[in-house]
Amino acid sequence: MYKASSLTLATVLAGCATLGNPHPESDVSAALEQHNYSRAAAIIEQTKPRHPEYPALQEQYPGIRQASKAYRQHIILQAQELGRNQQWDDAFNLLNQNRDKVLNPAAMDELSTALSTQEERQLNQLLAERRQAQAVAMLANDRLEQQLADFHAPHAKQERQKLAEERQQLIQDLTTLGEYFGEREQWMLARDLLRSAHQLAPQAEPSPVLAQAQQVLNNEEQRARAKRNLALQTQAEQLMSRYQRNGQLQSLLAARAFLNRHPGNPALASHRKRLEQWCRRRFAEEMNTGEALYARGQYREAYRIWKQVAPLYPDNEELNKKLERSQRVLSNLRSLQQSWP
Secondary structure, eight states: OHHHHHHHHHHHHHHHHHHSSSOHHHHHHHHHHTTOHHHHHHHHHHSOTTSTTHHHHHHHHHHHHHHHHHHHHHHHHHHHHHHHTTOHHHHHHHHHHHGGGSSSTHHHHHHHHHHHHHHHHHHHHHHHHHHHHHHHHHHHTTTHHHHHTTOOSHHHHHHHHHHHHHHHHHHHHHHHHHHHHHHTTOHHHHHHHHHHHHHHSTTSOOOHHHHHHHHHHHOHHHHHHHHHHHHHHHHHHHHHHHHHHHOOHHHHHHHHHHHHTSTTOGGGHHHHHHHHHHHHHHHHHHHHHHHHHHHTTOHHHHHHHHHHHGGGSTTOHHHHHHHHHHHHHHHHHHHHHHHOO
16 A cells, blocks of 8 residues: 555656646746746746646747836836935835846846936935035134143043044045045035045145146136036936836937947046946847747747847847848748748
């Protein structure tokens, strides 16, 4: 009896091992109810061709990819709206909670990076206002530290030590913020912050960014250039944000064409670097998508995807080989169709 039961169990286990997941279709449905398109796609990809539910799952696959793309765009739009309303915590939580649910979450990662930059900029603006106010108050009581030095009481000496530490920390914060805004060519704010830091420690060597900021602000030509650069940066951000919103290849190409018209402008260097990363990522995604379609025999759709992405890197040897190969296949298929009676 025990041997018979063992034999039955072994047979069942062997059958399960052969089929893998016994009910993948229901698991896919459960994943889709949770908007977990990545999980649903993984179940389909792990289902073997001999499984009885394999054909039905393959029919669902394109729809799942499309639904994942739509859901990803929905989350991105929501997160962008939260960012515009400066609800940073909600925006990041939304992206983090849904990132692993979608296929190709790169656009969500890019938005998260962009929101981090925006949040950092706003936070530093607030900190700059606060540190400036603290500097004004400390400079107004500049004699307090020296007055405390005349007292014998221990707590007076403690207060003097505390005041010196506060001054040193404030100088450090003002310098860090001033150099941060200097890197972003917000010269007036950089100058004011660094000037306050130098006023609090006139005996110390000021940050070299202070002289740079003063020179820029005193130079009419550089002020005009800074204004033009700000306009260029704004336009570049708008074009890049448009691509983030709609995900269309034409928007990506338009942003790249704009930056290519200003190749030597250092104010756009970070934009160029970020956009090139997007281009490479989009190119790789489309190449992989085309390859997957080609492997499933969808040659026309694979050719369309590769042809569409070609303007990103028209001289790419691998892409050109894929286009030639798919063209030959499509031509052969047309010839076969025409030869049929």
